[in-house]
Amino acid sequence: MSAALERAIAADAEAGRVLAHARKDEVHTRAGSAASRRRRRRTALLGGGAGAGLVAVAVALGAVGAGGPAGAGPDDRDAAAAPSTSASASSAPVSEGVGTIYAEELIASAKPRVRGLPVRGQAAVLCPSGLEAGSIARCTAVTVGESALLVADSSISRMDRFVADGHARVNVAVMFTVTGSRALAVSDVLSPGVIVSDPDAESDGWLGGDRATSLWNGYTTRSVVMPERPWGGTLEPTSYLSSNLSADAAAPDPGEQRDPVWAVANAGANAEGTVVTSWVEVEARTVDPESTLLLEVSTPVRPELEGLTANEIAVGFTERSRDDADREGATRALLCDVDDAWRREVDELGWTVRDGCAAGWVDGTYLSADANTDWVTDGGAVWEVRNASGGELLMNSLTVIVEHDAASLEPSRSDTLGEGYGIAFDTNAWTGATTRSAAIATYGYPQGFAWERMGAWWTELTNGQLAELGERGAATAQVAMPFLGDDSRILVLEVPLPLDEPVDG
Amino acid sequence: MGRWGRALDGTMREHGEAIFAHARALAGDDAAATALVEEALVETFSHGHVPESPTAGMRAVMRTMRRAAVRATAPPVPPAPPEGRADASSLAREALTTLPRRERALTVLRYGEGLAVEAIAEEAGLKERDVREGLTRAVRLLLSAYPGIGLTVEDALEGGMLETASVEEAW
Numbered sequence: 001m002s003a004a005l006e007r008a009i010a011a012d013a014e015a016g017r018v019l020a021h022a023r024k025d026e027v028h029t030r031a032g033s034a035a036s037r038r039r040r041r042r043t044a045l046l047g048g049g050a051g052a053g054l055v056a057v058a059v060a061l062g063a064v065g066a067g068g069p070a071g072a073g074p075d076d077r078d079a080a081a082a083p084s085t086s087a088s089a090s091s092a093p094v095s096e097g098v099g100t101i102y103a104e105e106l107i108a109s110a111k112p113r114v115r116g117l118p119v120r121g122q123a124a125v126l127c128p129s130g131l132e133a134g135s136i137a138r139c140t141a142v143t144v145g146e147s148a149l150l151v152a153d154s155s156i157s158r159m160d161r162f163v164a165d166g167h168a169r170v171n172v173a174v175m176f177t178v179t180g181s182r183a184l185a186v187s188d189v190l191s192p193g194v195i196v197s198d199p200d201a202e203s204d205g206w207l208g209g210d211r212a213t214s215l216w217n218g219y220t221t222r223s224v225v226m227p228e229r230p231w232g233g234t235l236e237p238t239s240y241l242s243s244n245l246s247a248d249a250a251a252p253d254p255g256e257q258r259d260p261v262w263a264v265a266n267a268g269a270n271a272e273g274t275v276v277t278s279w280v281e282v283e284a285r286t287v288d289p290e291s292t293l294l295l296e297v298s299t300p301v302r303p304e305l306e307g308l309t310a311n312e313i314a315v316g317f318t319e320r321s322r323d324d325a326d327r328e329g330a331t332r333a334l335l336c337d338v339d340d341a342w343r344r345e346v347d348e349l350g351w352t353v354r355d356g357c358a359a360g361w362v363d364g365t366y367l368s369a370d371a372n373t374d375w376v377t378d379g380g381a382v383w384e385v386r387n388a389s390g391g392e393l394l395m396n397s398l399t400v401i402v403e404h405d406a407a408s409l410e411p412s413r414s415d416t417l418g419e420g421y422g423i424a425f426d427t428n429a430w431t432g433a434t435t436r437s438a439a440i441a442t443y444g445y446p447q448g449f450a451w452e453r454m455g456a457w458w459t460e461l462t463n464g465q466l467a468e469l470g471e472r473g474a475a476t477a478q479v480a481m482p483f484l485g486d487d488s489r490i491l492v493l494e495v496p497l498p499l500d501e502p503v504d505g
Numbered sequence: 506m507g508r509w510g511r512a513l514d515g516t517m518r519e520h521g522e523a524i525f526a527h528a529r530a531l532a533g534d535d536a537a538a539t540a541l542v543e544e545a546l547v548e549t550f551s552h553g554h555v556p557e558s559p560t561a562g563m564r565a566v567m568r569t570m571r572r573a574a575v576r577a578t579a580p581p582v583p584p585a586p587p588e589g590r591a592d593a594s595s596l597a598r599e600a601l602t603t604l605p606r607r608e609r610a611l612t613v614l615r616y617g618e619g620l621a622v623e624a625i626a627e628e629a630g631l632k633e634r635d636v637r638e639g640l641t642r643a644v645r646l647l648l649s650a651y652p653g654i655g656l657t658v659e660d661a662l663e664g665g666m667l668e669t670a671s672v673e674e675a676w
Contacts, residue, residue: 002616002655005647008598009530009617016529016538020522023539028517031546032510038551039509232576233630285632 037443094145100183100234103284103293106144110293113141115216116200122149123296125279129289131226133191136207138217139224139294149184150176150241150280152299159276159301160450161265162394164311166251167485168265169394170195171449172276176241176297183234190243190278190297191227197260199275199298210247211260215277227294230283243278246447250485267303274301307392307450308366310481310491316363322430330361332494334438334478339488343446351397351441353414353423357492359436366393367495369477372458382460383497385477393451396480396490397441400459400497403428406474417465424465428474438492440480448482459497466499475499509555513546516562527567530617531574531610533602545569568628574610575629575639593653600650608643615640621665637662 094101094109106124113119121143131137157174172193178184195211203214207223215223235241249261263270279294317335334357346352366389372382387393400422403412412427414437422439429437451457459477461469469475475497480490517524528538528545549556549565556562601609614625622640626633640661647654 002597004593004597005601005612005616005654005656007594008601009613011594011598012533012601013526013530013617015535016526017522019529019535019538020525023535024517024521024525027539027543027546028513028521031543031550032513034543034547035509035513035551038547233572 094149094182095147095180097182100185101149101282102185103282103288104286106282107291107293109146110142110144112220113143115141115202115219119143121145121147123298124282125222125224125294125296127224127226127292127294129287129292131292133226133228134209135226136209137224137226138221141216141220141222144293144295147179149179150295150297151179152176152297153240154299154302157299157302158450159264159303160307160392160394161267161303162307162309162392162450162484163265164309164484165486167311168249168251168262169309169447169484170245170247170249170261170265171447172243172245172247172301174243174276174278174297174299176299178235178237178239178241181237183236185230185234185283186241186280186295187228187231187233188235188239188241189228190241190280191225193243193245193276193278194225195245195247195260195264195274195301196277196298197258197263197270197274199273199277206257210245213258213260222296224279224294224296227279227281230281232283241280243276245276246445248447248484264301264303265306267306271301271303275299276301304450305391307394308389309394310483310489311486313362313364313366313481313493314483314491317360319434320359320361321434322359324361327361329365330363331366333360333362334358334436334492334494335360336438336440336490336492337488338490343487346440346442347446350443351399351439353437353439354490355431355437356435357438359430359434362491362493364389366493367477367479369495369497371498380460380462381466381497381499382458383477384456384458385479385495385497386454386456387451389453391453393479394448394481394484395451396446396448396482397443398457398459399423399439399441399478399480400461401425401429401437401439401476401478402461402465402469403474403476404468404470405472407472422459424468429476438478438480438490440478440490440492446482451479469499473499509550512555512559512562513550515559516556516566517546519559520563520566524563524566524570528570530613531570532577532606533604533609537577537606541570541573542566544573571610571614571629575607575614575625575631577606577610596651597647597654600647600654603650604643604646608639608646611636611639612643612647615661615665619666621667622662624665624667 094105097105113123122145124142124144125139126142127137127139153175160171162169174193192210194215196215198214201214203217203223206213209225217223247261249259249265252259252262258270260274264274275298277296277298279296282293282295314335317333320332336354336357338354342352342354368386368388369383372384385398400417402417402424404425405427408427410427412425414423414425417424431437461475477495477497479493483489483491524542525538528541532538532541545566548569549562556565604612611625614620614629620628622633622636626636641658644656644658644661647656
């Protein structure tokens with residue numbers, strides 16, 4: 001022991017207490033905002049508010065991706081390098097062991113897994129070591145343990161689908177939980193899923209990174225999209241692992257090979273039997289230079305009802321001027337042109353303001369906004385903005401804009417609004433007689449996600465922000481929606497946030 | 506904010522000082538400590554599970570900080586300007602500044618919290634072998650910076666408590 005060292009550490013801790021007085025509140029506020037954004041984004045990915053209270057999810061958006069180019073086949077880093085799957089006869093049953101489960105224990109229990117035969121235990125693959133995440137490898141199919149270690153939670157998993165103008169987008173979020181009584185040395189992020197249309201067939205050799213006919217390329221070998229390396233941590237029983245995938249497809253030409261993504265997007269008979277397959281690497285106590293053990297999970301796709309896209313809503317877009325009165329049965333909208341420079345900006349900043357968007361009306365009611373006094377804290381106002389379209393909406397973001405003088409003809413300067421994704425105009429958002437500005441975010445997910453029917457987002461203004469609005473001000477929620485097959489435009493729906501509702505503090 | 510927001514508020518109101526104290530000891534400088542706290546708060550309160558009480562929130566945040574600190578790859582923090590004192594504590598504190606972040610965090614877990622190698626491995630999600638190697642490096646660096654610090658590799662690897670239950674209360 002060293003009394004001097006203990007006193008030195010205590011002195012540093014005391015410096016931390018002093019630091020707390022200076023920085024605690026600001027760190028608290030920033031962390032609260034960041035946590036709130038993550039929760040909202042996660043909730044949205046899982047389909048709005050309904051799933052929010054149910055789950056302890058660990059969705060890592062960094063793992064979300066559209067996958068590689070279609071048509072690429074497995075490379076030659078194949079199963080020939082994979083080790084024998086012979087089990088160690090002396091290994092104890094995994095279910096009877098104690099402590100964290102590492103790869104060595106599971107490998108000792110491995111048995112060959114054969115195409116077409118039932119799986120007893122946990123499906124897994126043994127792959128060559130050292131491959132990069134996202135690369136495609138040929139691996140040896142095995143089962144490990146005596147029962148499944150990961151089980152799908154179908155109450156949370158979902159597949160949202162959108163089809164318009166010959167294009168389709170499928171967003172998949174699947175969740176698995178760790179079963180049994182032992183911790184597992186795996187990350188909480190599965191690889192982005194592969195949509196597999198005929199999972200028990202022998203592969204026709206086609207694997208497009210995020211879609212395949214089958215992953216079997218022999219009776220005991222599988223094509224695998226390598227997951228991220230382990231994080232060095234463990235997951236306790238009942239912890240969640242998640243996988244997210246956003247995949248696009250175009251209508252196949254006559255005679256063209258069936259695209260599993262197009263099939264599930266259209267939810268026809270062709271989609272029956274389709275599964276989503278993902279992998280997660282099990283950490284080894286000692287790095288094996290030869291092989292890596294991945295657990296493999298598959299879950300049948302259960303497509304939700306087809307959702308609405310900007311393509312369909314924008315069909316009836318008609319011009320709106322700043323003097324227009326509200327229209328019954330119509331929704332305020334903006335059409336914003338966007339380009340690569342704008343996309344780079346929004347990628348970097350997370351959100352941005354687009355000026356000069358064409359203002360208009362679209363037929364139908366898609367949004368509602370109501371003050372919610374239950375959520376008011378420390379004064380201010382909170383609104384619930386709901387998807388009132390009757391179906392799911394493919395959306396990018398919900399932001400709020402504040403206009404201090406809604407009727408002014410003076411040009412406006414703007415500034416960010418608090419710490420959320422919002423903007424305040426010192427006059428208003430009109431940039432011309434028929435053009436306005438829009439605040440658009442992507443939350444790092446430009447493909448968009450499903451906003452479930454009647455799902456609510458909340459947005460709030462503080463007492464100070466409300467006071468600045470005065471009698472001439474207005475607050476508006478803006479919902480940005482991507483177009484399928486057209487990344488040059490974004491549709492923004494607008495709904496006024498009622499300011500005359502009595503809001504008790 | 507819902508229940509998670511109230512849990513965050515309660516945790517920071519009741520244990521904010523202790524959290525910053527632990528972070529400052531683990532990280533060694535104000536900027537790194539602030540970042541450590543912020544990231545741990547976001548990580549702890551952005552998932553579905555909400556700690557049941559402010560104390561549970563503090564434990565979760567501290568555990569997240571420890572796991573992050575022992576995985577840090579930053580070089581040593583530049584030493585603070587000399588304060589004109591040469592007592593043993595000042596020399597030990599200066600020696601601590603020579604440690605890379607990971608070794609520093611392991612040293613704090615071993616001597617600030619009094620944990621044994623096995624307990625550190627469990628608490629920080631590391632392999633025992635990695636903890637032993639890190640502590641050995643840390644002790645050697647500390648001894649080279651301040652030979653009179655009173656440490657031995659043997660004590661670092663063999664001493665300490667196996668229980669982690671009441672560690673957070675120490676802060």
